[in-house]
Amino acid sequence: MPEVIDKAKLAFTVNGEQVRTEVAPHATLLEVLRDNFELTGTKYGCGEGECGACSVLLDGKLVNSCLVLALECAGSQVLTIEGLRINGQLHRIQQAFVEHGAIQCGFCTPGMIMATYALLQANPAPTEAEIRRGLEGNLCRCTGYRKIIDAVLSLAHGGAREPDLANREQRTPGQTLIGQRIPKLDAPDKATGLTRYIEDINLPRMLHGKILFANRPHARIVNIDTSAAEAMPGVRAVITATDIELVPFGYGQDNTALKRDKVMCVRDEVAAVAAETPEIAAEAVRCIRVTYEDLPVVTSPEEALADGAPVIHAKVPDNTPFHYDYSHGDVEQGIRESDVIVEDTYRLQRQAHCCLGTSGIIAHFDADGRLTLHSLTQVPFLYKHDLARIIGLPPEKIRVIQPTIGGGFGSKLDIHPFEPICVFLARKAGRPVRLVFSREEEFLATPTRQPMIIHLRSGAKKDGTFTFRDVRMTLDNGGRTSWGATTPWISMRTFSSLYRVPHVRQHVDVIYTNNIYACAFRGYGNPQATFALESQVDQLATELGMDPLKLRLKNSQDPGETTPQGMVLSTCGLKECLETAAHDAGWQEKRNRQPAVNRQPLIGNRQSAVARGLGMASLFHVGGGAKIYRSDGCGTIIKLDDFGGITVLTGSSEIGQGSETVIAQIVAQELGLPLANVRVINNDTELTPWDVGVHASRTTFIAGNSALRAAREARRKLLDTAATRLKRDPEELDLVDGNVVERSSAKPLESIGKIIRGLHFGRTKNELIMTTSFYEPPSVTPNEQHMGNISPCYAFGTHVAEVEVDLETGVVKVLRISAAHDVGRVINRLGIEGQVEGGIAQGMGYCLTEDLKVADGRVLNPSFTDYKLCTTTDMPELSLSFVETHDPAGPHGAKGVGESPMIPVAAAIANAVYNATGVRMTELPLTPERVLAKLKASRGANGEPANG
Amino acid sequence: MTAITSYLAPQTLEEATSLVAAEKTILFAGGTDLLPRWTKGLTSRPEAVADLKRIAALKGVSRVNGEIRVGACTSLSDIATDATIRAAVPVLAEAAGRVACPQVRNRATIGGNLCNASPAADTAVPLILLDAVLECASSGPDGIAARQMPITDFFRGPGSTTLTHGEILTHIRFEPPPDGTFAAWDKFGTRRAMEISIASVGVALRLDAGKIVHARVGYGSVAPTPLRGHKAEAVLLDDPLSPQVIDACVAAARDEIEPITDVRAGAAFRREMIGALLRRMLERARSDR
Known part of the structure; x- marks a missing residue:
């Protein structure tokens, strides 16, 4: 029975106001701020001081309010995120976070802003390194920290640096909204703690x-x-x-x-x-x-398949609920045609989504x-x-x-x-x-990313032409089945269609164990497949004595091809991505450094223990949904009020990724009205039309196309009405900056509001402008052989990672990542950069530190203390390029990019580690312990003395 | 789950010592370890906590008769930024500054870091290098009873110290190393921030006429308690800092630690890291010479 606790009186100052309240002696400051004062901008992220989401200032010092007893604050001054905004004006830190795109799901934002406030109070002009240290206690799962650091840097320079904004007011007349840097529409609320999470x-x-x-x-x-x-x-x-x-x-x-x-x-x-x-x-x-x-506990697929293994689900006596088989061509022929063949087994761990909310x-x-x-x-x-x-x-x-x-990522x-x-x-x-x-x-x-064991064998001819891939995958399904069991649907598309390869065979067994289970996670089986495949492409390059870049270019597809799995590459920027990322990374110069292990004198007469290397990996992914359900469509309703205000009701959901803003841009652009006029309603099934959901990098493409069609319909109505009123041909008119203008001269003829009111309150007929659209992409549901054009377009990309490996500790430090992505067309540059930067951070965590460990069916590290996300101090220099291939079916030519940036990171880093050390890592994450063990084993094999 | 029924905030050491003489009151400083333990149910909540942070005498850094004296309730961020400490014992400032993150360092105290008695306590190893003395107080017949001990006598095992019931760690005191002392400390983790050390090591040494005349070695996270490296010190003492001596010292260090395997790292790897970090420090000392 809980004891009845006498509450103690507490008097302190919150955001400048003296307050009194009663609290339980064990209540934390976090609980009291949220429960007694409704200051819900201070977030619970972990309750143990490991994430910083609850950061506030206590007597001028940054603290985690979850680690402070409320009664400790008697007589103290507490400043929360709600205290920063004065007279309704955003504080300059809040403003900078909004304008620099430092906010995605927004859950970490209040804590991050409070940490910035404390940092700038102590040091008004911090360097980038000081900013990283100052924010090292605040985790963010969405942004990869780059835009947060940029926001703080802008303030460090006196706050004078102009953000490159594309507000209607700041753009030149008639300038398009497409491709601009548009701050997220929901960012001001998130920056001020007004946003209400569950x-x-x-x-x-x-x-x-x-x-x-x-x-x-x-x-x-x-x-x-x-x-x-x-x-x-x-x-x-x-x-x-x-x-x-x-x-x-x-x-x-x-x-x-x-x-x-x-x-x-x-x-x-x-x-x-x-x-x-x-x-x-x-x-x-x-x-x-x-x-x-x-x-008896079944702790691994091997145990589950052993003779006499306990049956976990009675209806599946062999503990193998699902198999997948895919093939094209004839692998045996491919083997015969190969001059080199490589083979390896890759082991991929459980990654937790770690949504901050x-x-x-x-x-x-x-x-x-x-x-x-x-x-x-x-x-x-x-x-x-x-x-x-x-x-x-x-x-x-x-x-x-x-x-x-507060973060989705598939979870x-x-x-x-x-x-x-x-x-x-x-x-x-x-x-x-x-x-x-x-x-x-x-x-x-909550389920994790699907752990996999991938056995891959692949071959090539002497000239580098790929000949075959033979894949066997084993999935530890855990005790129940979530979407993790279906991730081979996407893994197999990378094996069949990342680069041209005539013969592919894949067999997958999904096996019950008594472990925890897995669900969807950004990339959906593709990071695993790409790690195996792109590691092996590098292994083939080594065997062939070929430059890995040249080998990849040789086997890259061209636009217009259909892959053997039936996927139609309406656009394909793979070669441009390879060349762009390689050029950006200085591939030629740095790869030509000899020897690959670049030892330099560090101290005294000893050799340096540090080796540098460069590695690359590409990706292939769906770029506009994956038609696994009967419909992959999305509905939109647009209504205009009498004053040019636009309400867009879209079926697609905002999970921090920025779809709301992209949809608003597309609609505002079409209607020639300011972005600020658009309100997007996207979170209520009673109001919004059907959509299949946020997944498969589909929202910009499908919800964007749906919104574009509804907006075009509204535009046509506006122009027809204006043409009648103005006695002009609709073709002569355009909608720009809130006005109907003469297309040839750009001369404003009448305000759009007036056109709408004329239609509504007119003498002859009375109408409102309300339009609807349901967009169903021209993709098809794959057949039982998994063949078919599952997505209306496909995304490509290449990452080049430069790393430094400490040969005595096994530490892999990523110095720089050059990322080039075929995105069709950039709609919101600020948003798309944030997607790529955040994806890279998740990919780095997957590669280097993240591993939800399970032994004997039990989770060993269920906390941010021992499940390690990258912090500000771990992020490398990032250089992003966007290859615009203008997909004919995409809204303004755009393709989806939500998942892509996460996919090739681990393979690129592992290939760079190989380039630096000659050691091939086949198991993630690349912990220092694992890397050092392999380094020592390889030195032993070469007869070199081991260090240490 | 028990609940705390009273929160006490003594203003003086006398008040504090008489409060903690009571059976069910526990001492509370930064709270950064206690609060999550309570929340997660790893430790049941006590009936009463005595918060020591309002006792002015337990805070701050002072110089007394050439010695540096640090109040046990001084926060790690105050230690990391204190001008005296930074100038005289930068290894301590660095260790304090690399605990967790700014939020935690602003709350966590050096006394709490020690009394928590984690083998991974980052400030313990620099204090071992400094031959620090810990001052304790308890309620005695004539007011306060004082006791002091060398830091190496303080730790008993994970989460356990030699403080007796009712005793409060009040100060940490040490002589700043004389000019010409080489001192270094480093910790190893898989991230650059927010890390509980997988292994940490520190070394302090002085040479005279080419020979090592003073040596201290300390280790963290590789034994049930923070550990002084007597064997590694013995190898160094009275010898020149030659490559052979460095090799022997590293071998002795790897030999005298007792790491375990847990979710953070394996025992063998911790041993490797102690060797690698110590070797780098000794080589730096050699090149600094």
Whole structure:
């Protein structure tokens, strides 16, 4: 039983205002700011001082408010993000973050801005190195930190540096919005702490949900005793599997919201509680007694396939729920035609999404039994459809509202058990229930990137022509199936179609174990495949004695080709990407340095322990969705008010990536109205038309095309109306800067507002301008042999990494990455740079530090302390290039780029490590321990003395 | 989960020592280790905490009779930026400045870093090099009972010190190294910030007429406690800083540590890192000569 705590009085100053309140002695400053003062701009990111999202100033010093007891602040001055904005004006730091594109999902932003404030107070003109050190305690998962550092640098120079803005007001008359640097429309709210994320939303009489996880990898449930929890004051609902109808869900139909007979991984959900406070809910969950009978644990695919292995799901006696086979050409012929053949096995780890905002949901039934969900889903319409079945409610009775999402990256593509659990709690309690994960729960109970073992064999002729690829992949599916099991759909496209190769065969086994499971994550199986393939392309280059750049160029496709898997490369900038990135990185000069291991005297007469190297990798990915569902379309509704205000209702979701701004640009450009006139509504299934969801790098292409079509329709109506009013031919007119203008002279003839009002209040007919569009891309669902043009266009790119390897410690330091991407056409330069920079940071983490370790079915490092994201101090110099191939089907020629930048990073770095050291790394991440072990093994093999 | 029922903020050392004589009160300084442990349920919350940060006498850096005396409640960021420390013992400033991140350094105290008794406590190794003396106080019959001990007697094991119940670490005191002392400290982690050391090592030495006349070596994260490197020191002492001596010193260091394998790194790798970092320091000392 929680003790009744006498609250203590606390008087302190918050944002200049003297306040008094009552707090529990154990309450943190973070809790008190959020709960007692509704200062929700201060965010919970981890609760242990490892992320900086809760940073505030306490008596002028930057602190993590989660690491301060509220009572410590008696008599102190606290400054939060809400205290920076004075008289409604953005503080100059907030302004700089907005203008420099330093904000994506925005969850880390308030903490990052407070850290900047503290830094600039102590040091008004910091160098870049000082900025990196000053912000080293603030994690960001979206931006890769580059734009944050740029924002602070602009302030360090007296704040005078003009951001390269393209506000309507600052552009030259008639200048296009397409390709400009446009700050995200939602950035000012995010910079000021006004944005409400899931944990900032409080409904009246809302309860707090908490889940009991099995915390054992494989066991029979003998009994669950919830009596103590139910008897606890403040507990309003306790549920176990016997309280609900168990409807199977998930890609493998092998998951249920709660588990009745057996748990198959540590994160299996066993019971749940809704209570008046989060503390009571947590205490009640601790009081639930579950009796288990432990079963033998299957910890790896090898064990799962061994004779006599325990069967995890009775309906799959061989523990192998899925196979995939793909082939084109004849691999045996390819082998015969090869002059060189290389073969290796690549091991890829679990990467956690680490959205700075943890997962959460609010479920609320109205008196009619209609359900409103505040959900972070990336796929609101499919979610509504799939959830309906699980919770036994018709889909039309479910409304999905998405609050601002603190990072997605694929993690919110699936229905996770906590979501129906929250609905069941709300139904039982008859009150709204909010369920938000702690950081530890986020690590333990959300799926990861799919771990893979890839065995790849490939060959080439003497002249470098690729001959074949033979792929075997083994996926550790864990105990349940989420989207991770389907990532081979995308892996195989890289094996079949990154460079020309006539003969490819791929076999994939997906295997149940008692480990945690995997879902969608930016790249969707492609980073794994690209690591294996692009490592092996380098191995072939070594065998052939060819420059890896030349080998890749030789095998690159040209625009107009159709790959053997049936993918039509309407545009293809692969060769330009290779050449651009190589040129930018100084490939010729640096690769020609001999020997590759570039030892230089460092100290005294000893040889330097540092070797530098350069490596490259390319990528192939869908550039406008992947038609795996019956429709890959998106709907748009546009309505204009009487004054030229535009409301765009789009089915596509904003998860921090900037789709809202891209869509607004496309519409504003078409209608000749200021960007500031556009409001995008994109988060409510009652209002917005259908869309398949945010995934497969599809939003700019598909939602952009949909918005463009609806905008063109509105434009036509405006021009027709104007032509009638002005007695001109519509062809003679244009819409520019809020006016109808004469196309030939650019002379303004009438304001657009006047045209709209004339139509609305006219004497002869009365109409509003409201248009709709549903865009379905011309892609096809692949057939059973996985053949078909799955996407309307394809993205390409090349990264060149320059690294320094410490030969005595195994530390790989990335010095620079040159990234060139075929993006079709840049719509928002600021946004697309942010996507690439953020993708590179995720790719660097995947390559160097990130690894959610699992042993005996248990997660070993569920915290930011031991699951290591890159910090400001780890990021290298970045040089970005955009290859514009103007895809004929793309909006203004654009293709998707959301996932691409993450994909080739690990392979490029591993190839650079090889160039530096002669050591081929085949397992990620490249921890110093792993690199040093390989270095020592290779030195041993060469008979050189080992260091140290 | 227990809950804290009282938060106490003594203003003087006397108040503090009498408060912590009570059974269920624990000492609280920066809170950067305690709070997450409580939140995650790794340690149950105490009934009462006595926050030492309001005791002025426990804060700040002073020079007393040629010695430097640091209050146990001085924050790591104050130590990292203190002019006296930076000038006289830059290794301590560097170690304090490389703990976690600015937010944590602004709260965490040097006393907390030591009393937390993590084998990875970054300030412990520089203090071992300095032969630091730790001053403790407790409630005695005539007010305050004082006790002091060398830092090497302070640590008992992970999370455990030789402080007795009711005792408060009040100050850390050491003589600044004489001119001509070479001192270095470094830590190894997989990121450049926010790292709990996988291994850390420090060395301090003085040469006279080509021979090492004073040597201190210390290690972190490679034994149950921060460790003084007696064997490595013995190799150095009375010898020139020759390549052979460096080799022997590194070998002795690798031999006398007792690293473990955990989620952060393997034992063998920690041993490698101690060797690599120590070798670099000794070679730098040799080239600085």
